[in-house]
Amino acid sequence: MKKLISVILCFAVLVGVLAFAGCKKNNDGQDTTADGSTAAPAVSTEPETSTAESTTTKPAAKPAQAQVSPAPTTGAHIVTLPAASATEKPNAASSTGWNGTGTYKVGSGSGQLRPGEYYIVKNSSKSSVYVWNGKMKDDSGEPLACEITLDGKTHTLVTVESGYVLYISGCKFISASVEHPKAVNGKYAPGTYKIGRDIPKDEYIVKRISGLYCGLGFKKSIDPYVQNVANDFEMFDVSTYYTLSKDGYVEITGCEFYDADSCSMASIGCDGTTPAMYKVGKDIKAGTYTITPDGSGKSYYAVASSPEAVEPAQLKKATNVTVSDGEYVYFFRATMKYCKNPNSGLDPDATLPQE
Structure with missing residues (x-):
């Protein structure tokens, strides 16, 4: 009887050892069990690409709206703020005239850039615009700023608050209460406009100038640290008519706007x-x-x-x-x-x- 019990105990120990070995992970942390797991695979956040296009997908004649997660309203992304150089101008900011390349501190002190909305115009093929809220830093203590891209655009608008730092290179800027974007020779170039102030609510002709992307992005705020649900995009596959009727700000990308009353498709x-x-x-x-x-x-x-x-x-x-x-x-x-x-x-x- 004792021998039988010993045999049973040995068998149980052997089964336990084998079960443990079957679940043991290798040195790099990967499970060595067979692919019979019921765990869901990771979902890629990268857009899928395919060489075979659907023949039933409608183009964006009536602009489609894209649903995306919350993002900075200016299309900015977080980067390390460039180090201040000899161009730093904390005491030479003007709230009524044009300012040039430099690093500006925003506040109410003498010589500081006043909080508010600014109109930034690109005047060089190499331009950079960064906004830092004075708080965000990386693990090493370096400032983490929002980079506002101007690729393919002539200008942008940005709102800065007290305590922010504005870094400008290859651009000039001025308070939007003094100067703001407008049509030039009847054309609204790619960039950001405040609806009702810079660009009226009206019917427009939209001319495509880019083969890759042509569309509009709408937002309520142009402070890069204010999060909007950036789900209000409208895209165009051909030159078209469009009625601007929303409020807030519109960012024109890859196309030009013309007043439909003074322009035709032939033009x-x-x-x-x-x-x-x-x-x-x-x-x-x-x-x-x-x-x-x-x-x-x-x-x-x-x-x-x-x-x-x-x-x-x-x-x-x-x-x-x-x-x-x-x-x-x-x-x-x-x-x-x-x-x-x-x-x-x-x-x-x-x-x-x-x-």
Whole structure:
């Protein structure tokens, strides 16, 4: 009986040792058990890329809104503040005139930069703008500042509070109460504008100037340390009409804005045959048009009473559409041609009868 008990105890000890060995981790902290775990895999935060594009994804004729996590309102990112140099100007700041390259302390003391909103204009191909709140530091005690990028933009707006430090290089800046962004020769260049002050609420023609990204970002605050849920973006795949109706600030990227009352699509290089949005009675005449896809399988078109009402439909074959004054015609990855004999049911370039 004792021998039987001893055998059972030895067997139990052996099973325990084997179980422990099966769960033991290797030296680099990786579990050496088989891939039968039910734990969920890590989710990548990097955007997925694919060489195969969907043929059913609608373009952003009616600007799409992107949902993202909270981020600094100016599109800034956190970096180490550059070391102060001979350009530091803590006692030479002007709240009423233009200031140049330098490091400025914000406060109410003599010579300090007054708290408030500032208009920063890039005047060099190499420019840098940093804002430090005077508090954030890395593990070694170095200041951690918000870098405000000006790539592809002519200017920006920023709000600074007492205790902040503003680092400027390759730019000039002035209080926005003295000078602020505005249209130059009827054009609003890429940059940040305060809606209602710098740019009126109105209908505009949007001209694409970048092949990579063309769109608008809206925000309530331009203090880089004020967190907004930056989910209000609108993107454009072609030159288009757009009605600006929101409040706050708008950041124009990869495109130019023109007052629609004093500008036409022809004036920005869209002749009525190339992909864009056109206003009937202004850019093109009323009548019947043939819209022909480019064969990519990603062609879209729409006819609507306003830019906001545009809902693109996939264009699989050449299609005739009849439009009236005041309507808007949009097409993407396609061409458009006026039908001289619409009652015939076919245009020389069409493959379908009139809709």
